Amino acid sequence: MTCRGRFAPSPTGRLHFGSLVAAVASYLDARAQGGAWIVRMEDVDAPRSVVGADRLILDTLEAFGMVSDEPVLYQSTRTAAYEAALERLKQMGAAYPCSCSRKDVGEGPYAGTCRSGPKEPGRPLSWRVRFDEAASSEKASGEKALGDFVVRRSDGLFSYQLAVVVDDAAQGITHVVRGADLLKSTPWQNRLHGLLGYPIPQYRHIPLVTNEAGEKLSKQTGAEPIDPARAPELLREALRFLGQPESSDQSSGETAREILQAATLVWR
Numbered sequence: 563m564t565c566r567g568r569f570a571p572s573p574t575g576r577l578h579f580g581s582l583v584a585a586v587a588s589y590l591d592a593r594a595q596g597g598a599w600i601v602r603m604e605d606v607d608a609p610r611s612v613v614g615a616d617r618l619i620l621d622t623l624e625a626f627g628m629v630s631d632e633p634v635l636y637q638s639t640r641t642a643a644y645e646a647a648l649e650r651l652k653q654m655g656a657a658y659p660c661s662c663s664r665k666d667v668g669e670g671p672y673a674g675t676c677r678s679g680p681k682e683p684g685r686p687l688s689w690r691v692r693f694d695e696a697a698s699s700e701k702a703s704g705e706k707a708l709g710d711f712v713v714r715r716s717d718g719l720f721s722y723q724l725a726v727v728v729d730d731a732a733q734g735i736t737h738v739v740r741g742a743d744l745l746k747s748t749p750w751q752n753r754l755h756g757l758l759g760y761p762i763p764q765y766r767h768i769p770l771v772t773n774e775a776g777e778k779l780s781k782q783t784g785a786e787p788i789d790p791a792r793a794p795e796l797l798r799e800a801l802r803f804l805g806q807p808e809s810s811d812q813s814s815g816e817t818a819r820e821i822l823q824a825a826t827l828v829w830r
Contacts, residue, residue, distance in 0.1 A: 565597025567737045569628075570726070572604045573615035577622050578785035579796065580741070580771035580778065586800045587768050588739040589628050589822065594829040600733060601630035606637040606644075606725045625790030626797060627818035635733065637725050644720040647728045647758055648713060651691060656757050657713060659687040671709030686716035693753060711750045727751050731760035742767045743778060768804065793818040801825055 569588045571581055592599040601623065605611045616634075623629065651657035661680035662672070672690065675681055690710040713724040730738065745767045755762045771779040779785045788796055797818055801808065807828045 565592055565595035565737050566600065566734050567592030567597060567739060568600045568602055568730070568733065568735050569623075570602040570604045570729075571619050572607070573611050573619060575612055575615055575781045576618050576787035578779055578781065579788055579800070580780065580785060582626065582788050582796060583771055583800045583803055584739070584741055584768065585623060585626070585628060586797065586822075586825075587766075587804055590806075590826055590829045591737060591739045591766065593822075593826045595737070597737070598631040599628070600632050600635075600735070602635045602637070602729060602733070604637050604722070604725070606640075606720055606722065608638060608719070611638075622788065622790055625818065626793045627822045632733075635729060637729065640725065640729060640732075641720070643728050643732065644714075644725055647724060647754075648689060648720070651713065651754075651757060652689075654757065657689050657691050660690045660710075660712075661685040661687055663716075672711070674710055677710070688712050688716040689714040691750075691753065691757070693750065708746065708749060713754075723747060723750050724754060727754040727758070727760065730763055731755070731758070735763050736761075737766070738763045739766045739768060741770050741778075743770055771803065794821055797821045797825075806830070 567588050569585045571577065571585075577585070589599050601620065603616050603619075605616070616636075620630075620634065648657060658677060659680050660672075660676040661682040661684075662675055663685070666675075667673075674692075674694075676690070677692070680687055689712070691713050693708060693710050711723055712721050714720050729735075748765055748767075752762055754760075773779055773783055773785070775783075777783045794816065798808070798821065801821075806825060807830070
């Protein structure tokens with residue numbers, strides 16, 4: 563099986579060190595297996611997207627020696643594919659309309675309040691997928707702690723869970739390397755892969771970069787954009803964070819591409 567990996571940033575601003583670590587890990591994992599590395603723009607949540615951020619992200623990746631092997635796919639162009647997937651889920655009885663708001667659900671797993679029909683049908687409806695019929699491997703991952711999940715929001719936007727599964731299948735993604743914060747999404751996504759008849763990628767979850775307060779490094783927690791002029795230095799820092807062995811070639815490399823080429827040979 564030819565490896566096909568991907569990096570899928572949301573165009574909500576410039577890349578920070580946490581996103582660089584994720585990009586480097588996905589890139590090296592694909593390259594070490596002789597595979598393709600593909601960039602996808604996860605702009606399915608249109609209100610959060612920032613005009614021009616996609617170009618800044620791609621330019622920064624290129625400055626760090628990473629260029630997509632295929633044209634960049636934008637989720638904002640994929641509405642018809644998501645509509646078709648949701649319709650299949652409805653037809654098989656796996657998805658149902660839900661009138662519960664986030665406030666109604668609270669912090670815990672969804673209790674299935676609307677499984678037999680929306681409790682307040684006058685409200686805008688989201689669509690959820692039943693999770694209690696998941697395969698035993700998914701149940702072992704914490705079915706009770708997850709509950710039924712949203713695939714289309716009440717504002718009409720498709721959820722990350724559905725969009726990422728449909729797009730991974732469409733692009734033939736075989737290996738997914740991403741942050742440990744998305745580990746809890748894996749059973750939900752595997753459930754969708756199974757329902758829609760898609761092959762399940764191999765997942766690898768890497769540690770999260772955090773700030774001094776222990777919060778995930780992100781735009782919301784004040785993460786500073788990375789400086790392409792510091793590419794060699796920041797790449798070495800990312801590799802150290804990932805616990806990768808430092809070869810003599812990597813240490814002596816002067817360009818981002820040289821450092822990545824050396825790191826590919828010792829990736830583990």
